Amino acid sequence: MSLSIHNLSYGYKQQEVLDRIAFKTNTHSITALLGPNGAGKSTLLKCINRILPYKKGTVLIDKNDVAALSGRQRAQRIGYVSQKTESVHMTVFDAVLLGRHPYMGNRVSKKDLSMVQSILKKLGMEPFALRSTDELSGGELQKVSIARALVQEPGLLLLDEPVSSLDLKNQIEILRLIAAIVKSHDVNAVMSVHDINCAIHYADTLIFLKDHHIHTVCKKNEVTKKIIQEVYDIEVTIHQTDDYPVVIPAHY
Amino acid sequence: MHLDTTLFPEEYTRHVRKKAFLLGAGVILLFTVILVSLSLGAAVVPLDEIIRVLFGDSSSRKWHSIIFNIRLPRVLTAVIAGIGLSVSGTAIQSILRNPLGSPITLGISQAAAFGAALSVMIFGTGIMQSTGTGAIIITNPSLTTIFAFVFCMLVTVLLVGISALKQTQPMIMVLAGISLGFLFQAGTMFLQFFADDVQLAAMVFWTFGDVGRTSWQEFFIILGTACAAFVYFFTQRWNYNALDAGDETAKSLGVRVSLTRIIGLSCAALVTAVIISFVGIIGFIGLVCPHITRRILGDDHRFLLPGSAITGAIVLLAADTAARLILIPHVFPVAILTAFLGVPVFIFLIIRGARR
Numbered sequence: 001m002s003l004s005i006h007n008l009s010y011g012y013k014q015q016e017v018l019d020r021i022a023f024k025t026n027t028h029s030i031t032a033l034l035g036p037n038g039a040g041k042s043t044l045l046k047c048i049n050r051i052l053p054y055k056k057g058t059v060l061i062d063k064n065d066v067a068a069l070s071g072r073q074r075a076q077r078i079g080y081v082s083q084k085t086e087s088v089h090m091t092v093f094d095a096v097l098l099g100r101h102p103y104m105g106n107r108v109s110k111k112d113l114s115m116v117q118s119i120l121k122k123l124g125m126e127p128f129a130l131r132s133t134d135e136l137s138g139g140e141l142q143k144v145s146i147a148r149a150l151v152q153e154p155g156l157l158l159l160d161e162p163v164s165s166l167d168l169k170n171q172i173e174i175l176r177l178i179a180a181i182v183k184s185h186d187v188n189a190v191m192s193v194h195d196i197n198c199a200i201h202y203a204d205t206l207i208f209l210k211d212h213h214i215h216t217v218c219k220k221n222e223v224t225k226k227i228i229q230e231v232y233d234i235e236v237t238i239h240q241t242d243d244y245p246v247v248i249p250a251h252y
Numbered sequence: 253m254h255l256d257t258t259l260f261p262e263e264y265t266r267h268v269r270k271k272a273f274l275l276g277a278g279v280i281l282l283f284t285v286i287l288v289s290l291s292l293g294a295a296v297v298p299l300d301e302i303i304r305v306l307f308g309d310s311s312s313r314k315w316h317s318i319i320f321n322i323r324l325p326r327v328l329t330a331v332i333a334g335i336g337l338s339v340s341g342t343a344i345q346s347i348l349r350n351p352l353g354s355p356i357t358l359g360i361s362q363a364a365a366f367g368a369a370l371s372v373m374i375f376g377t378g379i380m381q382s383t384g385t386g387a388i389i390i391t392n393p394s395l396t397t398i399f400a401f402v403f404c405m406l407v408t409v410l411l412v413g414i415s416a417l418k419q420t421q422p423m424i425m426v427l428a429g430i431s432l433g434f435l436f437q438a439g440t441m442f443l444q445f446f447a448d449d450v451q452l453a454a455m456v457f458w459t460f461g462d463v464g465r466t467s468w469q470e471f472f473i474i475l476g477t478a479c480a481a482f483v484y485f486f487t488q489r490w491n492y493n494a495l496d497a498g499d500e501t502a503k504s505l506g507v508r509v510s511l512t513r514i515i516g517l518s519c520a521a522l523v524t525a526v527i528i529s530f531v532g533i534i535g536f537i538g539l540v541c542p543h544i545t546r547r548i549l550g551d552d553h554r555f556l557l558p559g560s561a562i563t564g565a566i567v568l569l570a571a572d573t574a575a576r577l578i579l580i581p582h583v584f585p586v587a588i589l590t591a592f593l594g595v596p597v598f599i600f601l602i603i604r605g606a607r608r
Contacts, residue, residue, distance in 0.1 A: 049503075049504055050503075051500050051503045051504060071503070073506075074506060075504060075505050075506030078504070079504070080500065080501070080504030082500040082501050084498065085497075085498070085501075086496065086497055086498045086501075088496045088551040089546060089550045089551040090493070090496070090550055090551045090552050091550070091552075093261065093264045093267075094493075094550075094552050095497070098490070098493055098494060098497060098505065099505070101490050101493075101494060101505050101507070102505055102506045104490075106487060106489065106490055110260075111257050113264065113265075114257045114259045114260065114261070115256075117259040117260070117261040117264070118255040118257070118259050122255075129261075129263065129264065130263060130264065130267050148497075148501075149504075151255070152505070
């Protein structure tokens, strides 16, 4: 599913948070949103999904205006993984089954159950399918959240800092998983990331946000010292290893 | 997504069956408690007589009159009030995203008490009498009920208004409800300060929740409201599950979060208002019965809502039966006993749950 954003602006009360944002992404691609805290990354993701009802600009997915879709139609096209996943006393299976809500309403069909079972198997979550989500580790809980978004059968996957709170192994596992899904399905992923090197490694396109504007849109090999220094106000050096540039702070 | 749609989740199906079985067991337990409650009292009715009376082939007019005129309205009121309060509490906890949510949190009980006190004060609907059942009689119970109900609705309208203004932020709703509760409590104390002995006694007496106050007609009003609310809440079971997963996740799943909150809140407030206006304040059921059920069945509203209904009915009925028995021939107010009976059970479950 392709995504194109034109002139999107959004503000809370008097404060402008997003100012005339515009970019396009295509299916089978991962786009990373980068930038300092408060630059508007999370707000942008929430606007794309109309969790925050923006008033200026348009968001199109496959030529459909997101604002014109009903909540249910939107949920059948866009999966959203929020920054914080709430855990309740409910099994992993039930928590993932919730992702079928946009399709099933209240009646759970055999197909819904099969799909949930299938995604749990795919993500290696079968062993704890019947464990309660309030007993899971951070990495497991994040997988629940991603699995829930995936059973929505989305064409666009929005992830708000999917790996920020995870250890190295889980970070890599989750990002590889997202990359694999995007490769093999008609899915387009947009995620906000703090780790620039993770973004360079896994994303096709990097979008740098600074002070509510898009600062730069570039491919991974086009990342320069200047961009990073302007966006993050910090001195860095860039080293070339194999195929990827690696960004390292100049002064620790 | 290419997902296999032929896989069959065997373990999960077993898990769901187990929960359904627990619900079934709960229903059986409830009917057992109903029979026991019908049988026990100042006069003990044998079990086989109860069955015969209920199916209309008893020859004994004495049993018939005890069951139909005295015990059945009381027992059924306890069951339905228990269901209504407990299910409302469950919904409120999800709507407010707060485990402390209950009809009390919304200020409804305090508003009802104020309304009743006002009616006692202005219309003098309470007088002192010495009868076998109680020293205080409310002379015009329907006027008192109407007053209590009107103030419940007033607090509901205020609360819904405030919630709508502030985009139904759960924290705002909780704070507004609790502060409105304090306002009405202060109002009641103001009236009590100026009340004479008899009025004061009537005001206090009204707040002792007692399921024995209802006639058949009043019972049917409670029944209708509670059933309608339960059906509504049950249709919202997946929406409440979504709310529990967080507002943003719920919105991304297509749930209209604010609307769900406003309607759910109004619905819960209406049922609570009807029940409390007719039977007095029984605050404890709405808080604790959902939590007892959560410990047993989990937070999935598909099972939690019917489960809470059953737990609420069982706890309130068992408490009321005990309340009738301990001071024969006097009837102890059930609101006091529900706490005596429910808190130990609740604390036991909290401790046991924490160890797991």
